[in-house]
Amino acid sequence: MLIRFLRFFTACAGILPLAGKEPIPITPHASQEATDWVLSALNDADTAAPELSYVFPETPHKVRLYLIDTAVDNASGWFDTNNILTLEDSQLIRGQGDPTSSSAFTHGTQVLSVIAGPEAGVARGTEIEVVSFDIYPDGEETSSTVGLLVTALGEAINHFIDNPGTPSVVCIANGSSEPASSTFLEARISEAVGRGMTVVVAAGNEGSDASAYIPAAYGTMDGVICVGASDQGHAPLASSNSGDAVDVHAPGVNVQTFHPESHSVGQTTPMTGTSPATAIVAATALAELGRQPGLNPSEVENLLKARAYTSDSESKVRVVQLDNDFDSDGTPDELERFFGYDPLNSSSTPPAIAVRRANGFTMLDFTISEDLLNTSGTSTLRDGSSWRLLCSTNLKDWMEVERYVHIGQKQEGRVAITILDDAVLTEDAPVPVSGGPVDSLRFDLLTGEPIVEYEEAESTANIQVQPRPRVGVRCFYKLEWIPARLAAE
Numbered sequence: 001m002l003i004r005f006l007r008f009f010t011a012c013a014g015i016l017p018l019a020g021k022e023p024i025p026i027t028p029h030a031s032q033e034a035t036d037w038v039l040s041a042l043n044d045a046d047t048a049a050p051e052l053s054y055v056f057p058e059t060p061h062k063v064r065l066y067l068i069d070t071a072v073d074n075a076s077g078w079f080d081t082n083n084i085l086t087l088e089d090s091q092l093i094r095g096q097g098d099p100t101s102s103s104a105f106t107h108g109t110q111v112l113s114v115i116a117g118p119e120a121g122v123a124r125g126t127e128i129e130v131v132s133f134d135i136y137p138d139g140e141e142t143s144s145t146v147g148l149l150v151t152a153l154g155e156a157i158n159h160f161i162d163n164p165g166t167p168s169v170v171c172i173a174n175g176s177s178e179p180a181s182s183t184f185l186e187a188r189i190s191e192a193v194g195r196g197m198t199v200v201v202a203a204g205n206e207g208s209d210a211s212a213y214i215p216a217a218y219g220t221m222d223g224v225i226c227v228g229a230s231d232q233g234h235a236p237l238a239s240s241n242s243g244d245a246v247d248v249h250a251p252g253v254n255v256q257t258f259h260p261e262s263h264s265v266g267q268t269t270p271m272t273g274t275s276p277a278t279a280i281v282a283a284t285a286l287a288e289l290g291r292q293p294g295l296n297p298s299e300v301e302n303l304l305k306a307r308a309y310t311s312d313s314e315s316k317v318r319v320v321q322l323d324n325d326f327d328s329d330g331t332p333d334e335l336e337r338f339f340g341y342d343p344l345n346s347s348s349t350p351p352a353i354a355v356r357r358a359n360g361f362t363m364l365d366f367t368i369s370e371d372l373l374n375t376s377g378t379s380t381l382r383d384g385s386s387w388r389l390l391c392s393t394n395l396k397d398w399m400e401v402e403r404y405v406h407i408g409q410k411q412e413g414r415v416a417i418t419i420l421d422d423a424v425l426t427e428d429a430p431v432p433v434s435g436g437p438v439d440s441l442r443f444d445l446l447t448g449e450p451i452v453e454y455e456e457a458e459s460t461a462n463i464q465v466q467p468r469p470r471v472g473v474r475c476f477y478k479l480e481w482i483p484a485r486l487a488a489e
Contacts, residue, residue, distance in 0.1 A: 037232050038251040039120065042280070042322040057322065058125040058334050059290030064168040065115065065282065066156040066197070068149060069108035071134035073260035082118040084127040093152045094137040095145070104136035105260055110271055111173050113258035114279035115286070120256045120268065122283035122322065125334075126290035129166065131159055144174075146182050146214065153188040160197055167289035170199045171282035172215055173275040177204070179212040186218055193223035198289070198297040200282040202274040203228040203241040210241035219245040223297025225285065225304065227320075229253070229277040234311055234319050240274055247301060248308050248320045250284075252277035284322045338387065338481050340369035340414030353479060362421040364389070364477060367414035378405050378417075386482045389419055391475045398478070421475070 219226020
């Protein structure tokens with residue numbers, strides 16, 4: 001999509017033409033071409049494990065995103081399935097003679113899906129209000145101008161002033177495709193930062209020095225975060241602009257996005273370039289503000305840069321990392337809350353899930369927060385989230401465990417849970433010394449040990465069992481916690 005800047009700008013008295021200025025082409029910084037490594041790298045860029053996962057922070061404070069891009073298409077209602085995302089209609093920024101309604105939707109929709117989409121959004125655990133501005137009045141494949149960007153920034157600043165109290169991030173995932181400068185744009189970005197708005201801009205896809213392009217050049221300003229794109233090996237993309245203006249990098253190859261023209265649940269369109277990388281960093285900034293709303297733009301920038309991953313001390317590539325462990329005790333905040341521990345206290349850390357064998361069964365012991373546990377249906381918690389236990393024999397193919405759950409005693413706000421894995425019965429099940437087929441399993445209330453009962457049994461007394469010989473099947477377990485908005489899908 002070709003964009004041009006420098007057509008007009010906003011002054012206090014209104015929109016004025018810029019006489020004698022030649023339009024400068026700029027483009028949204030992405031190309032079309034999904035892998036699980038993208039999100040996983042945000043939790044641990046240093047991992048070499050082939051099977052990765054992503055844990056996003058659940059943050060307590062509402063934040064606001066000012067998205068300056070194309071319009072956002074939510075005609076399908078897809079974004080609505082993230083129930084903590086508030087999406088206002090896009091405001092068209094137009095010049096004299098431009099169309100009066102938006103006709104460009106793809107790029108902005110994809111960028112927002114990376115930030116807060118319900119399926120693969122980086123900050124989908126943060127409550128976000130989205131205020132978006134469409135600076136492409138002439139359609140999907142036409143151009144915009146620096147004047148439209150300046151105008152959009154002015155509108156964003158005015159909205160921020162009129163609606164104070166919400167930490168905000170401005171995301172600009174586009175820029176000039178040839179060297180350019182603009183004192184008007186520089187001044188407007190400086191004003192936004194001065195008022196407390198963190199500004200995130202794309203470095204650009206020209207494979208050149210980012211300081212020659214706008215708004216990437218303003219990454220040298222405090223509180224403006226200029227983003228380059230990196231690959232799976234954490235090296236910069238050849239197409240990504242670089243240099244001193246670039247503050248951090250983020251994954252920019254085959255990033256999963258929502259494309260408004262070809263999407264169903266679970267289907268994504270991969271996107272490559274500094275646009276999705278910029279969206280990732282904007283999402284990271286939003287999540288940090290959702291956790292620490294008092295941070296100013298410079299503090300947000302410094303925090304992201306300080307936490308970023310570098311492959312060695314000489315590397316200038318800093319890959320952004322999203323902190324999901326506020327007290328740095330090694331356990332993500334969400335899991336600490338699930339197990340009933342304090343995510344803000346490094347001395348309050350849940351132990352590893354205990355795995356043991358009893359009477360030929362595999363048993364797992366852990367705790368669930370008393371505030372979350374729903375005794376009428378243990379898998380669904382009181383906040384609407386849910387959990388499940390998975391097993392695998394090869395750490396690749398995972399199956400949900402058919403299980404029996406024993407709810408034990410309460411202590412310090414935590415409830416003891418014992419799970420008996422029924423899947424093990426197929427390989428290593430107890431065989432009754434006498435009696436008919438197994439009718440049910442229950443647990444000794446004091447020990448949590450399984451009790452086998454039979455249809456013919458006249459009492460619930462323990463029935464003697466003898467385990468079958470083990471057949472050498474080794475099972476790995478993992479516990480998954482599913483947030484309320486995802487559990488409802």
